[in-house]
Amino acid sequence: MIRQDIGKASWWWPVAATNSDREHIYLDNAASTPVADEVISEMLPYLKHQYGNPSSIHKFGRETTRAIQLARKRVAELVNASPREITFTSGGTEADNLALKGAAIHAINSGRGTRIITSSIEHDAVLEPCKDLERLGFQVTYLPVTSEGMVRPLDLKKAMSSDVALVSVMYANNEIGTIQQIIELAGTAHEFGALFHTDAVQAAGKIPIDVKAAGVDLLSMSSHKINGPKGVGALYVKSGVKLAPILHGGGQESTLRSGTENVPGIVGFGKASQMAGERMQAYGQRITQMRDYLVAKVLREIPHSRLNGARDARIPNNAHFTFFGVNGEDLIIKLDEYGIAASTGSACSVKKQKPSHVLKAMGFSYEEITGSLRLSLGLQNTDQEIDRAVAALVKAIGELRQLSPFKSKYA
Numbered sequence: 055m056i057r058q059d060i061g062k063a064s065w066w067w068p069v070a071a072t073n074s075d076r077e078h079i080y081l082d083n084a085a086s087t088p089v090a091d092e093v094i095s096e097m098l099p100y101l102k103h104q105y106g107n108p109s110s111i112h113k114f115g116r117e118t119t120r121a122i123q124l125a126r127k128r129v130a131e132l133v134n135a136s137p138r139e140i141t142f143t144s145g146g147t148e149a150d151n152l153a154l155k156g157a158a159i160h161a162i163n164s165g166r167g168t169r170i171i172t173s174s175i176e177h178d179a180v181l182e183p184c185k186d187l188e189r190l191g192f193q194v195t196y197l198p199v200t201s202e203g204m205v206r207p208l209d210l211k212k213a214m215s216s217d218v219a220l221v222s223v224m225y226a227n228n229e230i231g232t233i234q235q236i237i238e239l240a241g242t243a244h245e246f247g248a249l250f251h252t253d254a255v256q257a258a259g260k261i262p263i264d265v266k267a268a269g270v271d272l273l274s275m276s277s278h279k280i281n282g283p284k285g286v287g288a289l290y291v292k293s294g295v296k297l298a299p300i301l302h303g304g305g306q307e308s309t310l311r312s313g314t315e316n317v318p319g320i321v322g323f324g325k326a327s328q329m330a331g332e333r334m335q336a337y338g339q340r341i342t343q344m345r346d347y348l349v350a351k352v353l354r355e356i357p358h359s360r361l362n363g364a365r366d367a368r369i370p371n372n373a374h375f376t377f378f379g380v381n382g383e384d385l386i387i388k389l390d391e392y393g394i395a396a397s398t399g400s401a402c403s404v405k406k407q408k409p410s411h412v413l414k415a416m417g418f419s420y421e422e423i424t425g426s427l428r429l430s431l432g433l434q435n436t437d438q439e440i441d442r443a444v445a446a447l448v449k450a451i452g453e454l455r456q457l458s459p460f461k462s463k464y465a
């Protein structure tokens with residue numbers, strides 16, 4: 055196991071060796087993060103000896119129930135919720151689906167309107183359930199965004215009416231990192247009696263979130279974005295807010311989400327949340343400093359490059375660029391050859407091979423979209439890695455521009 059001593063407390067560098075080959079530099083932490091050593095240690099007993107079903111009343115069941123209670127408390131504390139407001143799910147995707155479909159189905163059952171308002175830059179975990187709800191007869195409004203990827207609160211106000219059941223706007227965008235004006239948006243939704251959901255998968259554990267101060271009713275989180283295991287997440291459901299379950303069965307998670315609990319995953323998520331909460335300030339400072347160093351170096355050393363997204367209202371670990379005269383997919387392949395793991399933005403969109411709907415909504419031209427690249431940082435990264443990554447970028451972009459039909463313009 056490789057540890058890197060940067061002279062901080064043990065939680066500062068909480069992650070196990072990130073790659074089998076440390077020569078390869080991982081700059082795709084928005085897609086997923088390495089699981090912290092401390093998280094693995096807490097999970098192990100629940101993979102080995104503590105295998106009881108939490109629904110069982112015997113000693114084995116009681117032990118796993120207690121472990122889930124502790125995890126629920128830790129996840130709740132990360133966003134200033136109370137433990138009973140946390141419902142564990144199989145990840146951010148399920149949390150988003152539960153929020154949207156659960157609120158929509160409850161709205162039908164309770165005679166509330168059938169309109170939903172969301173933004174045009176949401177993750178597919180929100181957009182796809184919205185499309186499904188449209189097929190079921192809901193009317194969904196997709197709010198536009200500014201060229202920095204910001205939803206204007208006034209646009210929401212104009213779109214609102216008393217038949218809106220739910221407004222869903224993400225806390226921070228997974229591609230360009232822009233942080234939305236959640237307090238204003240939630241306030242507007244409430245003025246019209248609608249519920250407000252936010253997908254905080256990219257924000258929770260990275261920037262301080264207080265569900266009470268933000269005034270949100272529903273908030274989605276995911277464990278694997280904060281050095282926890284994959285396949286586990288949570289939905290914060292404000293006390294008193296009613297949702298219809300979308301998974302029916304044994305009634306676990308206060309009947310909102312049936313299915314035997316993923317005990318090791320939940321335990322790991324709890325530990326990762328506790329660690330993220332404790333190191334939040336240090337994380338923010340360290341990652342922002344490293345990100346700003348990266349951005350300045352890229353813009354200085356690579357001509358015809360541009361930073362996308364908001365300058366200030368931005369999560370610390372995100373740097374998103376357009377490199378003119380280069381195809382982002384080709385760049386990722388070349389960077390991989392040079393030992394750098396990067397991304398164009400959303401792992402899901404890459405699989406679907408479609409141009410980014412986020413950048414389209416921001417009004418980017420085809421050239422600006424295809425030339426885009428996201429570098430997302432984590433605590434395992436170092437300034438030396440940033441230097442090596444930028445050197446690889448300079449080389450890769452230089453080579454690709456030589457082959458480009460726009461060579462005379464950019465090379």
Ligand SMILES: Cc1ncc(COP(=O)(O)O)c(C=O)c1O
Pocket residue numbers: 084085144145146147148150177179224226227228253255256275276277278285286287
């Ligand atoms: C903003 C956002 N929402 C939802 C998800 C889905 O989360 P999960 O991978 O836990 O299903 C992601 C994952 O990348 C995300 O970035």
